[in-house]
Amino acid sequence: ADLYTFTSYILRRQGKWEESVSEAKQGMQMDPFNANYIANLSETYQLLHRYDNKIECFRKGLLLIPDYKDFNYDIFYAYLDKTADLKTALKESGLKEEDVQFQVYYYTRQYDKLIELISINNSKLNIKYNKKFVEQYLYHPKTYNFALIYYLSGNKSLCKVYADSAIIQLKNKIKEIPDDDRLYSTLGKCYALIGNNIEAIDFGKKGVNIMPIKLDALQGVVKQQDLMEIYVFNGNYNQALDKIEYLLSIPSRLSVGQLIIDPIFDNLRSLPRFQKI
DSSP: OOOHHHHHHHHHHHTOOOHHHHHHHHHHHHOOHHHHHHHHHHHHHHHOHHHHHHHHHHHHHHHHHHOOHHHHHHHHHHHHHOOOHHHHHHHHHTOGGGGGGHHHHTTTHHHHHHHHHHHHOOOOOOOSSSSHHHHHHOOOOHHHHHHHHHHHHHHHHHHHHHHHHHHHHHHHHHHTTTOHHHHHHHHHHHHHHHHHHHHHHHHHHHHHHHHHTTTOOOHHHHHHHHHHHHHHHTTHHHHHHHHHHHHHHHSSSSOOHHHHGGGGGGTTTHHHHHHHO
C-alpha cells in the first residue's frame, strides 16, 4: 500500500494529477484505515477543485475512523471552498462554532476578537490553514499574522509596526536558509502590506522563481497564490485578477468560495471583472 501511495505523492508533485489519483486509490483499497492516505487523496481533490469528491472521501474516512476529528475540519474547509457559507460548513462538518472560532472571527471580520484570541493562543496563529499545511508551504511568523489583521481592519500604523518586525525576522531567517521560497514570499507580502510595492513584487517573484510549478506542482502553486496576494495588497488589481484567473484554471488551492468569503479580496469586490469571475 505504501508503494502505491508514495508513488501518488511523487506524481502529484510532478503535476500528473489523474495518475496520482489512480495510485492513491489503489493504496487506499489495500489499507483503507490509513487516515493519512485518505487525507492526501482528499488534498489532491481540493487542488483539482473537486470539492464533492473531497467531501465524499472524508465522509468515508469518518465511517472508518469516526474519532479522527481532522476529517471534520477538512469537511468544514471543503464546504467553505464549495459554498462560501459558514453556517453550511459548520452544519455539514459536525463542528461547533467554538471549534473554529478563529475562522469564524476572520471570515465575519471581527478583527478585535481575532486579535484577542491570537494574543491568548499562540498555537493557532494561521487562521486559514491547518498546522501541517503551514509548516510545509508557508512561513508566517506571529508578527505577520498581526500585520495582516491590522491591515484588514484598516489600522495602518499597527500594521506597519508588526510588518516591520516580521521583515526583520524574515531577513534574519533568510541568512540561515537563503534558498527557502517561503521566506521570500512572506517577505514580499509584508512589504506589500506597508505599501513598498517594488520590494514586495521583487520578493514575491523571487519566491516563484525559487519554486516554480514545473519543479514542484504543490509548492509552486502556493508561491503563485502568494504573489497574487501581494498584488491584491499593493493595489495592482489587474495583475491580481490575472493571477486569480490563472489559479482557478489550474490545480490550485484557490476557490470561488474563498473569493466570496475571504476579507483579503474585499477591495476587489466592486470590480466588474472580479464579479464576473
